[in-house]
Amino acid sequence: MAFGSCLSSYQFPLELQAGWQSAAAIFFLVTGGLYTSYKLxxxxxxxxxxxVLPGKSLSSFGPKGSWAIVTGASDGIGKEFALQVARAGYNIVLVSRTASKLETVAAEIISKSPNASTKCLAMDFSANNDADYARLAELVKDLDVAILINNVGLSHNIPTPFVLTPEREMKDIITINCLGTLRVTQLVLPGMISRKRGLILTMGSFGGLMPTPLLATYSGSKAFLQQWSTALASEVSNYNITVELVQSYLVTSAMSKIRRTSMLIPNPRSFVRAVLGKVGRSTGLAGYAYTSAPYWSHGLMAWALSEVVGTMGGLALGVNKSFHEGIRKRALRKAEREKAKKAE
Known part of the structure; x- marks a missing residue:
């Protein structure tokens, strides 16, 4: 009788335990299913x-014959923006450091888009010269500026540990990438607000999307642009102004020092065509408001980084660090070979 009583006293806890196990299994099954469904x-x-889905038409930001300002317009992505926006029916203000290069781009625009007008302003954004910004303000004060493309930017000469980064290089990166972008935008934005329309595209980078060892200052400057651009987009959304940060991986350009295209590395023409065709689309970065990665392979990479791998995790940091350490070693070896040739 005592043994039976003991046995019956243990029956209830065992049944309870089995019930909890079943409930836990169902919970994890449902949670896993919901998580998988969300990711899919x-x-x-x-x-x-x-x-599939198209972006907003450029005509929604201003009529043909209005103006677009392109900074860093003398070559690469900036030049291609100027050419393609002019082809879409807009006049172009070209801003960059070298006057002769700007004149060459202006001539090419006119040859390919005869109805377009151009204006050029040579200014060195690293100088942060008040007189340059005053000249830009005077140049555009009577223009209907519908589009601003903040393309001017600077990276490190080669991947470099922060402690070895030259002070001049640090200052130039921050001044050009951050302060230059802010000052030009603040100069142009009041006109857009008064007209209640406009488009501001700012070139970001995967270096700002995820921390990039050996490009720490550049990475920080692009991360700053991410936060600033998103905040600004929210501020001016009620004025029918679209502000968008364009994230990109590598593109063949003088800054990237890459000449060959690949599935992951488009040329400026293909990249800019994707940007202008997907304005207003998150394209891989739904978790980042007012941000896009419009080139198809960049969009897929951005989705994988943000939704699967994680941009701040140790795995991403480690791979990124090893990648840039390899680039640095190759660059230093190349510099040594060139130095040896000169000494011969």
Whole structure:
């Protein structure tokens, strides 16, 4: 009788334990299913945004014959923006450091888009000269500026540990990437607000999307632009002004020092065509408001980084660090070879 009583006293806890195990299994099954469904839905949305859904038409930001300002317009991505926006029917203000290069780009615009008008301003953004910004303000004060493309930017000469980064290089990166972008935008934005329309595209970088060892100052400057651009976009959304940060991986350009295209590395023409075709689309970065990665392979990479790998995790940091350490070693070896040739 005593043994039976003991046995019956243990029956209830065992049944309770089995019930909890079943409940836990169901909970984890449901949670896992919801998580998987969310990721699949997120991936489906990214695919639609990247490959199917169009962006806003440029004409929604201002009529043909109005003006677009392009900074860093003398070559690469900036030059291609100027050419393609002019082809869409807009006049172009070209701003960059070298007057002769700007004149060459202006001549090419006129040859390819005869109805377009151009204005050029040579200014060195690293100088942060008040007189330069006053000249730009005077140049555009009577223009209907519908589009601003903040393309001017500077990276490190080669990947370099922060402790070895020259002070001049640090200052130039911050002054050009951050202060230059802010000052030009603040100069142009009041006109857009008064007209209640406009588009501001600012060139970001995967270096700002995820921390990039050996490019610490550049990475920080682009991360700053991410936060600033998103905050600004929210501020002016009620004025029918679209502000968008354009994230990109590598593009063949003088700054990237890459000449060959690949699936992951487009040329400026293909990249800019993707940007202008996807304005207003998150394209892989639904979790980042007012941000896009419009080139198709960049969009897929951005989705994987933000939704699967994580941009701040140790794995991403480690891979990124090793990648840039390799670039630095190759660059230093190349510099040594060139130095030896000169000494011969």
């Amino acid at each position: 839905l997120s991936y489906g949305r990214a695919l639609l945004s990247i490959f």
